[in-house]
Amino acid sequence: MAKRKVANLLALAVLSYLTQRPMYPYELSRTLRDHGDDRSIKFNHGSLYMVVQQLARAGFVAEQGTSREGQRPERTVYALTDAGRAELRDWMRELVAEPQHEYPQFVTALSLIAALPPSEALPLLRRRLDRLAASRAEIRALIDGALDQGVPGLFLVEEEYRLTLLDAERAFVTRFIEQITDPDTGWGGRWAEFHGEHPPTNERTES
Amino acid sequence: MAKRKVANLLALAVLSYLTQRPMYPYELSRTLRDHGDDRSIKFNHGSLYMVVQQLARAGFVAEQGTSREGQRPERTVYALTDAGRAELRDWMRELVAEPQHEYPQFVTALSLIAALPPSEALPLLRRRLDRLAASRAEIRALIDGALDQGVPGLFLVEEEYRLTLLDAERAFVTRFIEQITDPDTGWGGRWAEFHGEHPPTNERTES
DNA sequence: CTCCTATTATCCATAACTGACTATTTGGGA
DNA sequence: TCCCAAATAGTCAGTTATGGATAATAGGAG
Numbered sequence: 001m002a003k004r005k006v007a008n009l010l011a012l013a014v015l016s017y018l019t020q021r022p023m024y025p026y027e028l029s030r031t032l033r034d035h036g037d038d039r040s041i042k043f044n045h046g047s048l049y050m051v052v053q054q055l056a057r058a059g060f061v062a063e064q065g066t067s068r069e070g071q072r073p074e075r076t077v078y079a080l081t082d083a084g085r086a087e088l089r090d091w092m093r094e095l096v097a098e099p100q101h102e103y104p105q106f107v108t109a110l111s112l113i114a115a116l117p118p119s120e121a122l123p124l125l126r127r128r129l130d131r132l133a134a135s136r137a138e139i140r141a142l143i144d145g146a147l148d149q150g151v152p153g154l155f156l157v158e159e160e161y162r163l164t165l166l167d168a169e170r171a172f173v174t175r176f177i178e179q180i181t182d183p184d185t186g187w188g189g190r191w192a193e194f195h196g197e198h199p200p201t202n203e204r205t206e207s
Numbered sequence: 208m209a210k211r212k213v214a215n216l217l218a219l220a221v222l223s224y225l226t227q228r229p230m231y232p233y234e235l236s237r238t239l240r241d242h243g244d245d246r247s248i249k250f251n252h253g254s255l256y257m258v259v260q261q262l263a264r265a266g267f268v269a270e271q272g273t274s275r276e277g278q279r280p281e282r283t284v285y286a287l288t289d290a291g292r293a294e295l296r297d298w299m300r301e302l303v304a305e306p307q308h309e310y311p312q313f314v315t316a317l318s319l320i321a322a323l324p325p326s327e328a329l330p331l332l333r334r335r336l337d338r339l340a341a342s343r344a345e346i347r348a349l350i351d352g353a354l355d356q357g358v359p360g361l362f363l364v365e366e367e368y369r370l371t372l373l374d375a376e377r378a379f380v381t382r383f384i385e386q387i388t389d390p391d392t393g394w395g396g397r398w399a400e401f402h403g404e405h406p407p408t409n410e411r412t413e414s
Numbered sequence: 415c416t417c418c419t420a421t422t423a424t425c426c427a428t429a430a431c432t433g434a435c436t437a438t439t440t441g442g443g444a
Numbered sequence: 445t446c447c448c449a450a451a452t453a454g455t456c457a458g459t460t461a462t463g464g465a466t467a468a469t470a471g472g473a474g
Binding site: 040041088097103110114121127128157160168172190 | 216219220223226244246247248249295296299300302303304305306307308309310311312313314315316317318319320321322323327328331332334335338339342359360361362364365367368369371372374375376378379383386392394397398
Binding site: 232233236256282 | 452453454455456
């Protein structure tokens with residue numbers, strides 16, 4: 001799996017939208033925003049222009065000419081090339097078939113959580129649970145709203161996936177809290193000791 | 208939540224390890240690798256030096272002097288400052304309590320999956336399931352091995368979390384495949400039509 | 415009719431990251 | 445004993461990403 005000439009996932013979205021018709025960068029930008037793709041793909045205005053340049057340099061898109069409307073700045077329109085079509089297809093196949101090792105922030109937090117005393121970690125974890133529940137409700141509402149507007153379910157799978165992950169995380173955090181407060185596992189005990197504290201209890205509020 | 212002066216999560220690990228004692232960059236690098244933190248934190252040798260510099264500039268660590276062993280290059284030893292201790296604490300609290308909006312690659316893939324015909328997506332998704340199962344077995348083995356070596360469970364929570372996410376993803380992909388192949392939901396039908404194909408079936412092999 | 419703001423469209427300076435490179439030393443095998 | 449591989453310690457060039465800056469026009473409030 002040699003490295004891609006253009007690695008930024010924003011480029012994948014660009015390739016995908018250019019299969020429909022040639023576009024100029026700003027048009028791509030607006031389309032991405034309108035479709036809510038900025039929820040799934042890290043996106044900022046500036047990097048879109050860079051990504052299009054990179055794609056052009058790699059031969060995946062080609063400048064198709066320029067157009068102008070009124071006195072607005074000139075627009076450079078880009079079209080997908082055959083190489084670009086091939087890249088899109090190959091990249092999508094890879095992304096769907098091969099899970100990537102990634103670094104979610106919460107993994108980092110967990111790997112260093114022993115740096116906090118358990119008496120501090122517990123309320124923070126409970127707070128996280130609240131936030132996760134709120135986040136879940138938001139996504140649920142977004143999906144239901146879109147379905148009501150007639151958006152086909154297929155275009156909302158990524159949000160369903162997010163829901164799945166959210167629920168799994170909530171279950172995990174709940175279990176984690178139990179393990180910390182359960183005196184039988186001994187987890188909370190040694191952890192608290194290390195920080196010079198008493199073992200945590202199941203109480204909702206710490207003294 | 209104003210932006211952190213040093214945003215790279217590698218910096219968090221550095222702050223965390225420096226609470227134990229002052230270290231020089233290479234020592235930090237080796238310690239991180241030995242503890243397997245490179246599984247949880249995006250890490251490469253070069254950026255560690257940059258991150259330490261950034262931390263120094265921000266006042267979170269301070270050059271403590273230099274030491275030398277034999278004819279090896281001189282080592283610059285860094286120690287945590289009070290500001291650094293405060294930053295570590297505050298950052299950890301934020302990471303634990305506040306879920307961040309992130310962009311996992313599979314979310315991107317799903318958001319663009321309609322670009323592939325369902326006849327292609329199906330085998331790819333099945334392949335992903337295999338990979339996920341393999342990945343799960345690997346992590347399971349890693350955890351069990353570490354527990355056997357006497358590593359306390361608390362230092363393996365991040366791997367347990369990964370397992371949880373993996374299982375959730377497997378369940379999701381399984382459901383997704385069912386939704387595509389189930390003729391009642393109509394998903395596969397319209398999707399296939401759009402690509403000029405017949406609706407997918409439940410068969411394991413496509414003609 | 416004029417001013418203010420939002421939109422359209424792109425560019426660019428700066429900061430950050432990546433991967434490769436240098437150069438010495440130690441340990442172990444033939 | 446000699447040589448190679450791995451470990452030690454750090455630097456740096458080239459590439460990417462980020463978040464404004466720029467600049468023209470359209471739309472609407474007053």
